[in-house]
Amino acid sequence: MSTYGHLDTDAHDVDPPGPDTRSARPAPASRTVLLRRATAPVALTAVMFLLAFTLGSTTLVTMQEVLAFAVFATATNLLLGQAGLVSFGQAVFFGIGSYTVALGWLHWQLPFWATFVLAPFVGALVAIPIGLVALRARKLYFALSTLAFSELAYQLAESRYNFTKGANGVFGPFVPTALTQPRTGYLFLLAVTVVSLLLLWKVNHSPFGLVLRAIRENRERVQALGVNVYLHQVAAFVISGAFCALAGAMFVIYSQSGYPELLDWTTSGWPVFMAVIGGMGTFLGPALGALIYQFGHDQLVLYFSDWQLVLGAVLLVIVMFWPDGLMGALARLGGVIRRWWKGRR
Numbered sequence: 001m002s003t004y005g006h007l008d009t010d011a012h013d014v015d016p017p018g019p020d021t022r023s024a025r026p027a028p029a030s031r032t033v034l035l036r037r038a039t040a041p042v043a044l045t046a047v048m049f050l051l052a053f054t055l056g057s058t059t060l061v062t063m064q065e066v067l068a069f070a071v072f073a074t075a076t077n078l079l080l081g082q083a084g085l086v087s088f089g090q091a092v093f094f095g096i097g098s099y100t101v102a103l104g105w106l107h108w109q110l111p112f113w114a115t116f117v118l119a120p121f122v123g124a125l126v127a128i129p130i131g132l133v134a135l136r137a138r139k140l141y142f143a144l145s146t147l148a149f150s151e152l153a154y155q156l157a158e159s160r161y162n163f164t165k166g167a168n169g170v171f172g173p174f175v176p177t178a179l180t181q182p183r184t185g186y187l188f189l190l191a192v193t194v195v196s197l198l199l200l201w202k203v204n205h206s207p208f209g210l211v212l213r214a215i216r217e218n219r220e221r222v223q224a225l226g227v228n229v230y231l232h233q234v235a236a237f238v239i240s241g242a243f244c245a246l247a248g249a250m251f252v253i254y255s256q257s258g259y260p261e262l263l264d265w266t267t268s269g270w271p272v273f274m275a276v277i278g279g280m281g282t283f284l285g286p287a288l289g290a291l292i293y294q295f296g297h298d299q300l301v302l303y304f305s306d307w308q309l310v311l312g313a314v315l316l317v318i319v320m321f322w323p324d325g326l327m328g329a330l331a332r333l334g335g336v337i338r339r340w341w342k343g344r345r
Contacts, residue, residue, distance in 0.1 A: 060182035067189040068250035071196045073286035075243030076271035081280035084216030088268040089146030092153045093123040093241040095263030097248025102258030105174035123245020131237035150265040157260040169259025279325025
């Protein structure tokens with residue numbers, strides 16, 4: 001039996017021999033059901049596309065940042081929400097993605113498109129040794145080890161001036177002129193975001209994603225069934241690292257720079273906050289959290305000098321009253337409305 005097959009049944013769950021019930025199994029989802037499931041994502045993508053022609057330049061620039069953070073938060077949520085791993089080191093890969101584009105231009109005059117495509121592969125390569133080491137620890141110690149790697153990367157970037165330009169960071173015309181235009185840059189990042197989220201959705205809904213959720217719920221039982229928990233977690237860590245690096249390369253289009261703060265552990269807190277706001281147990285929750293977090297941050301800094309206190313209070317309210325995030329709260333509200341509507345009929 002395959003590794004994934006063990007998750008469906010074991011020796012204690014097998015039914016005794018009896019009549020053949022295979023014909024009673026539900027048929028595959030019909031085309032109508034599949035189309036209905038695709039309606040909301042397609043409609044959302046269409047709305048996001050139309051925003052490029054209705055929003056002002058300033059808002060479109062902010063939306064570029066939101067799209068990069070949406071990929072960053074969704075990739076982090078592969079560990080946080082799916083695998084149950086709290087990592088404060090995903091900023092390492094986010095920063096590496098940005099530096100891949102910036103340093104590729106600075107030292108080797110590589111074209112933007114080459115470094116943009118290269119970024120997720122560099123992130124994955126760096127994630128392999130970090131994951132192999134960090135995942136030897138569990139729970140709090142894993143989180144602390146990822147934080148340590150993040151601080152190490154930050155210090156290296158800040159101290160190696162000849163290579164990274166130190167605390168000043170790398171600024172330059174490495175982003176194509178067309179992508180520096182708000183509308184064009186937004187549309188490009190929207191296309192990258194849609195493809196990235198589709199790929200991450202496939203990972204979440206694959207047998208591999210099923211194993212991750214099983215490990216999150218009961219690691220010991222899954223291990224007893226013969227699943228190599230450690231390698232599955234390392235694979236999830238590498239996949240997350242690759243997409244976090246891609247998000248970092250996307251962020252360069254907004255910032256047009258690479259700098260050490262992108263590697264700091266505090267940057268790793270951003271996608272965690274976004275996932276908590278939107279809902280860690282949902283796929284689109286982190287993306288919604290990125291939208292709310294970024295626009296909320298932009299408004300808070302205008303009116304509050306201590307905006308971090310306000311943000312902390314908002315997060316506290318969400319954790320206490322909406323532990324499933326805003327997506328969970330919206331789902332419950334939708335259930336209440338449907339029950340009310342059915343009661344009226």
